[in-house]
Amino acid sequence: MDQVNLEGLSSVLDLAEVDRERRVDTWMGAATTIFPGLALKGLAPNPSIGSIQHSRMGPGSLFAIASAPIEVSYVPRGVAEASQFLTLMLQAEGTTIAHQRQRNCELNRGDICFIDERHPFRLVGVDCSQLLLLRMPRTLVMSRFPEMEHLVATLMPGRDPGTSLLAHTLLQLLHVANDLREAQQHAAMNAIVHLLGATSGLAVELENMPWRVQKALDYIELNLPIPGLTAEQVAQAQHISRRRLDQLMRDALGLSITGHIWSRRLQRAADDLRDQRWAGASISQVAFANGFEDPAHFARAFKRRFEATPGQWRAMARTLTH
Template identity: 30%
Template sequence: MLAASSGSQVFLDWKAQLRSVCGNFDTTQDPRHSLFIGNIHGQDLGGLEVAKVRTNAGQITHLRSRFSGENDMHCFLVFQKSGRQHIHQANKSIELMPGDLALIDAAASFQIEPHGLIENTSIHLSRDVVRQHLREGELFGRLARNSAAGRLIRTLINFINDSELKGRSEWGEGAALQSALLALVAPAIAQGAQEEWSSTSLEEGDIRTLAVQLIEESLQESELSPATIAEKMHISVRRLYRIFEEQGDSVCRFILRRRLERVAHDLSNPRLLGVSITQIAFKWGFVEAAHFSRTFKRQYEISPRDYRSGVCE
């Protein structure tokens, strides 16, 4: 189901679909966005339940009560495909950037706060079996991003996300996939508590490479800025600016340039002719249509509409 409107009925339909696919959830709109986007798709792959979510909602809350016993059976393994979000549970908070993984205990309340448009995949794992693997470990936390276990989990989730699996409700590999994911979660979450960007010992060129990687992964996040990149890398904003300035560039110009290039690429795609220019601009982090049009014309010396007409004729 796809929602792309500020209409209240569309939002109510999105809330109903969220509950149908994911369980006892509530959600609110973000007043900063005039255009609401909500897309959710649920799959059952041989008993392995998967939910794919894309939204710019303000907050998504999992409501725990004594009457919601069904979700006590699960933990959610979340893969952040794009955008940035914070997840809060039991007085703890984690931030997910593109490519990050997290484990959430569905037997307790938690809140998700998207920062702009996000896209993620949530896999429902057996809570009892997760508990057996983690023993006394917590059922909430970020998984190690760059460990072997974390990389293998991302590979398996990318396989699950493969378009060829759509519509297949029964297949023999569902249980095997769940067993593989469960075996990898324990080492990944144990290492995730200690994993951080290690920037202090890197050369300046390596830091710029890491910064570019983070920017490329976060272009759809409307709040992407030098400050958010520097915070993630545990370096000062001034140092980040200096690294780009040494190559005759700036962080802000680089972000804007890459966003415009992504928009131009989508505008030249004939398969996206049914998607409005505004939607494409918002997808790549622009939040104000007039500002987007001005910057696009300044970059390409042609309006977005004329650019699309010229390349798609």
């Protein structure tokens, strides 16, 4: 990876503009306000560097952070699933050690790892570091790559071509993020989520997934808008019994065929309700476009999944973008 310039986002904090004796308190206060649940320790007095830049990225957000050596720990505060994120962490400069769920990895320049905000984690900055963080809605990632749950705090080495491709895409995004319109931000987020499959860890996981499951997932994605899509049709397209395919799906994903269809439809509808391109559509139209035949049934299932009605979900998204 070439020399990195992490400038380009909107500045939230730059310690160079803060009196030296106030820098530690200012950094601690800003970091714990921006990222609730964090606790910090080990920051030396009067740190010479420290900056946080930010840009919204559709349903997620992008951060560029420069920090002196520090230890960061996080404990989730029991927020609803709809507000949880999976964070992609690119080490642009320096070294960071990540710990989560009995796993740990050392990130050096160009390396990537993922952190799941549903669970506690710890990050140890060994030296002065520059990090690029992309906070992605957890449900958006897990619905596409459920195996990601097994890859937190796992090294995706920068020398791997897939990881390098993702890193360079993120750095390119950094320099244009503030100029993207809302619809472009959503498209960029969805494109990066798909690109996660190119990283070494996910590629291995996908290669180990039974090929019939992969084909079934592709078939479901292609046919989700069709209201009459059934588990039997998915199984017939794979020339296998529904019972056998259900077993394979449960082993690989923890969901039956029907369960996965419902999960993907609900996630797509949730994404559309946040998307400005669907701002003029009624909730019933969003439901029909994602294969739901009964708007009332859709609304009940949506509330069970996201702990909010479709209308409340749309209103929250509008509040966040204004």
